[in-house]
Amino acid sequence: MFKILHAEFLAPGIKRFVIEAPRIAHKQKPGQFVILRLYEQGERIPITIEGADPESGTIAIVVQSAGKTTNLLNSLNTGDSILNVVGPLGKPSEIEKFGTVVVMGGGVGTAMAYPTAAALKRVGNRVITIVGARNKELVILEKELRECSDALMITTDDGTYADKGFVTDKLRQLIENGTRIDLVLAIGPIPMMRAVAEMTRKEHIRTIVSLNPIMIDGTGMCGGCRVLVDGKSEFACVDGPEFDAHRVDFAVLVQRNSMYRAAEQKSMEEFQHDPKSQVEAVHAGQTGVCAVEGDGR
Amino acid sequence: MTETPKQPSLNVLHSKPVPMKERMKIPRQHMLEQSPLERAHNFTEVNLGYSEELARQEAQRCLECPKATCTIDCPVGVKVKEFVQLIVAGDYMAAAAKIREDNVLPAITGRVCPQEDHCEGGCLMGKKVQPLGIGYLERFVADYEQGHMDISNITKAPPTGKKVAIVGSGPSGLTAAGDLIQKGHQVHVFEALHTPGGVLVYGIPEFRLPKQIIREQIDYMRAMGVEFETDVVVGRTVTIDELMGEEGYDAVFIGTGAGLPQFMGIPGEHFNGVYSANEFLTRINLMHAYEFPKYDEPMVDFRGKNVAVIGGGNTALDAIRSALRLGAGKAFILYRRSEAEMPARKEEVEHAKQEGIEFQVLAAPLEFLDDGKGWLAGARCQKMALGEPDASGRRRPVPIEGSEYEIPLAVAVIAIGTSANPIVQSTTPGLNTNKRNYIEANATTQRTSKKGVFAGGDIVTGSATVILAMGAGRRAAKSIDEYLTTPGEW
Numbered sequence: 001m002f003k004i005l006h007a008e009f010l011a012p013g014i015k016r017f018v019i020e021a022p023r024i025a026h027k028q029k030p031g032q033f034v035i036l037r038l039y040e041q042g043e044r045i046p047i048t049i050e051g052a053d054p055e056s057g058t059i060a061i062v063v064q065s066a067g068k069t070t071n072l073l074n075s076l077n078t079g080d081s082i083l084n085v086v087g088p089l090g091k092p093s094e095i096e097k098f099g100t101v102v103v104m105g106g107g108v109g110t111a112m113a114y115p116t117a118a119a120l121k122r123v124g125n126r127v128i129t130i131v132g133a134r135n136k137e138l139v140i141l142e143k144e145l146r147e148c149s150d151a152l153m154i155t156t157d158d159g160t161y162a163d164k165g166f167v168t169d170k171l172r173q174l175i176e177n178g179t180r181i182d183l184v185l186a187i188g189p190i191p192m193m194r195a196v197a198e199m200t201r202k203e204h205i206r207t208i209v210s211l212n213p214i215m216i217d218g219t220g221m222c223g224g225c226r227v228l229v230d231g232k233s234e235f236a237c238v239d240g241p242e243f244d245a246h247r248v249d250f251a252v253l254v255q256r257n258s259m260y261r262a263a264e265q266k267s268m269e270e271f272q273h274d275p276k277s278q279v280e281a282v283h284a285g286q287t288g289v290c291a292v293e294g295d296g297r
Numbered sequence: 298m299t300e301t302p303k304q305p306s307l308n309v310l311h312s313k314p315v316p317m318k319e320r321m322k323i324p325r326q327h328m329l330e331q332s333p334l335e336r337a338h339n340f341t342e343v344n345l346g347y348s349e350e351l352a353r354q355e356a357q358r359c360l361e362c363p364k365a366t367c368t369i370d371c372p373v374g375v376k377v378k379e380f381v382q383l384i385v386a387g388d389y390m391a392a393a394a395k396i397r398e399d400n401v402l403p404a405i406t407g408r409v410c411p412q413e414d415h416c417e418g419g420c421l422m423g424k425k426v427q428p429l430g431i432g433y434l435e436r437f438v439a440d441y442e443q444g445h446m447d448i449s450n451i452t453k454a455p456p457t458g459k460k461v462a463i464v465g466s467g468p469s470g471l472t473a474a475g476d477l478i479q480k481g482h483q484v485h486v487f488e489a490l491h492t493p494g495g496v497l498v499y500g501i502p503e504f505r506l507p508k509q510i511i512r513e514q515i516d517y518m519r520a521m522g523v524e525f526e527t528d529v530v531v532g533r534t535v536t537i538d539e540l541m542g543e544e545g546y547d548a549v550f551i552g553t554g555a556g557l558p559q560f561m562g563i564p565g566e567h568f569n570g571v572y573s574a575n576e577f578l579t580r581i582n583l584m585h586a587y588e589f590p591k592y593d594e595p596m597v598d599f600r601g602k603n604v605a606v607i608g609g610g611n612t613a614l615d616a617i618r619s620a621l622r623l624g625a626g627k628a629f630i631l632y633r634r635s636e637a638e639m640p641a642r643k644e645e646v647e648h649a650k651q652e653g654i655e656f657q658v659l660a661a662p663l664e665f666l667d668d669g670k671g672w673l674a675g676a677r678c679q680k681m682a683l684g685e686p687d688a689s690g691r692r693r694p695v696p697i698e699g700s701e702y703e704i705p706l707a708v709a710v711i712a713i714g715t716s717a718n719p720i721v722q723s724t725t726p727g728l729n730t731n732k733r734n735y736i737e738a739n740a741t742t743q744r745t746s747k748k749g750v751f752a753g754g755d756i757v758t759g760s761a762t763v764i765l766a767m768g769a770g771r772r773a774a775k776s777i778d779e780y781l782t783t784p785g786e787w
Contacts (some may be wrong), residue, residue, distance in 0.1 A: 024534065027533065027535070041592045042592075043594040044584070083491070086489065087533065088534070098300070098653070124718065213625070216577065217489070217490060218532055219489050219720060220556065221558070221575055222573060222576035223558040223560070223573040223575060223576055224576040226560075226567065251671075255670075255671035262598070263590075263595030291518060
């Protein structure tokens with residue numbers, strides 16, 4: 001069991017959790033992720049690590065409510081627990097001095113881009129950060145990003161905060177203004193990452209994206225997270241999660257992520273029908289199993 | 298689950314031993330099993346076990362050979378003759394204790410071990426009539442023990458003060474842990490997944506090895522003092538060097554298993570509906586996808602549709618029989634050689650056929666076809682003929698030109714083997730691997746190139762069986778104990 005030491009909403013539907021996980025806190029590097037399972041009947045889902053404090057033995061994750069599992073997770077509060085958290089998984093981000101790096105975060109992807117942006121800044125890069133959200137309420141981590149960026153640009157789809165538009169509009173401006181860009185890191189919804197990739201491909205700017213396909217074990221054992229990179233299957237859990245955006249087949253990623261849509265909708269409807277009893281089931285499914293097959297700690 | 302055991306009559310209990318020449322005349326007793334029609338639609342165990350009466354009848358067939366080939370042919374050296382005679386004597390708990398001297402997982406091996414290749418293959422009686430049902434008897438004894446033992450009474454060996462880390466809780470790791478704890482060492486098992494058991498949990502389906510059996514065996518090990526820690530990927534969460542360093546372990550055993558699934562490299566393997574056997578079975582076994590929506594993990598709905606598994610090993614059969622139970626309209630094996638070359642256990646092939654699984658042999662897919670939206674719709678296959686034997690000693694499949702044909706498919710499961718998972722190797726300096734990236738370990742001592750580090754099971758040999766991995770775990774435990782008690786040159 002992994003205790004939630006602190007939980008707070010950063011924006012509607014976006015919650016940040018600080019979790020007691022000393023082993024992971026000690027080892028994690030920017031760009032890596034954990035896989036968690038809430039309760040005995042739960043599925044395993046990958047979530048990028050947003051931050052960690054090795055001294056206090058904690059990690060932080062930021063979760064956006066989307067399906068049943070993320071909704072259940074975001075119903076948990078300080079003092080609750082997560083049954084299983086395993087990691088850190090995946091290859092860490094490549095952190096070195098590239099020169100000028102544009103870090104782009106779309107929606108909750110902003111939280112995943114943040115630790116890498118901070119690390120890139122620490123090694124001496126000029127970091128230009130562009131974040132986008134649907135509206136003002138959903139802009140997250142603005143203060144933190146401002147601290148680790150030489151420039152921070154914000155867009156909202158509806159113009160309720162900062163500039164109206166998309167993150168790609170800002171990237172285009174930078175390119176058109178003749179800004180020298182040595183690397184782009186884009187993390188967010190697939191359409192956003194794909195649009196960034198198309199824009200930088202023409203300009204021959206090296207671009208990295210962090211992919212989030214469906215996973216189970218996270219150690220390369222099941223092969224469910226395979227993505228097409230240069231026409232070949234690679235496993236996002238061990239070969240990624242970060243890949244060269246210009247070599248990723250985004251259409252296949254979209255297609256594979258839709259594989260369980262029908263079941264996901266059914267689970268979500270069940271959750272919405274009676275959220276309270278679903279959350280109670282999580283608590284029940286955490287206590288019932290520990291004596292039988294929980295860990296040995 | 299077992300039949301209500303009939304109380305053996307007193308004259309059986311106290312009867313004189315059956316004369317040798319009479320023993321050959323007793324027919325091999327069949328184990329009860331669920332009827333094929335019924336079991337094809339449920340995940341309940343196929344085999345139902347011996348009753349006490351059947352077990353004693355079977356046990357009486359043992360010829361008590363002076364040279365026990367059954368024990369010699371057993372990878373962990375179970376004293377078959379001795380435990381079988383204890384069944385004849387009616388002392389089932391003593392029989393269980395006798396098995397446990399060499400095998401810490403009797404309820405598991407009694408179910409999934411290919412006895413025909415080991416103990417029963419060596420049984421003298423098999424030369425004339427049918428071999429002794431050693432696997433069935435082992436299973437009977439293990440289940441009896443489970444129903445009658447008190448795990449709070451387990452005696453523990455005096456502590457030696459030495460600490461051993463076991464990486465992976467599959468068959469090799471559990472066996473090494475069980476043997477080492479009996480020597481008095483402190484044993485801590487790390488498991489990457491959320492439940493201990495490794496391939497026993499994620500790979501072997503409920504209808505062949507109920508999860509409850511694994512839980513009971515692991516609870517027994519906990520009662521013996523073995524510690525389990527799940528959610529630790531050694532190589533990522535903690536390294537071997539850290540275990541040997543700051544965590545203070547005196548020795549480490551690596552039993553991480555086979556690892557990465559192999560794909561065929563044919564077009565269309567990324568379509569929705571194409572699975573590796575590892576993923577397909579993990580969804581069903583570990584994640585309970587067959588119980589969706591009671592469990593959250595989903596599975597593609599292929600009820601009434603065609604499902605093919607490509608491959609001819611035990612994993613392929615586990616996958617296709619699972620697909621049938623999930624409601625596949627037509628479930629078939631696609632195998633490029635003939636049935637004679639199939640590596641699967643004969644019993645599993647027979648069970649599958651009884652359940653209605655079709656075997657399309659001498660055929661292989663050339664590419665997967667989709668519905669235009671990325672969902673699997675079929676496969677283009679090619680027929681094969683058998684040529685000369687290849688490196689494996691089996692006759693090589695040779696494609697027949699112009700024999701291509703198409704089949705409709707909703708799900709395809711690729712069960713053609715695995716390759717080494719590199720996580721431990723790539724994070725452990727000084728650990729030698731072979732050219733296929735499996736860990737190099739001495740075949741007798743299981744020692745690796747790195748001092749204090751031992752390895753065994755599939756991560757050394759490549760995909761093999763539960764019992765062979767257990768044999769490696771056993772050798773490693775013996776070798777680790779020697780290393781810890783009399784350290785010398787590595």
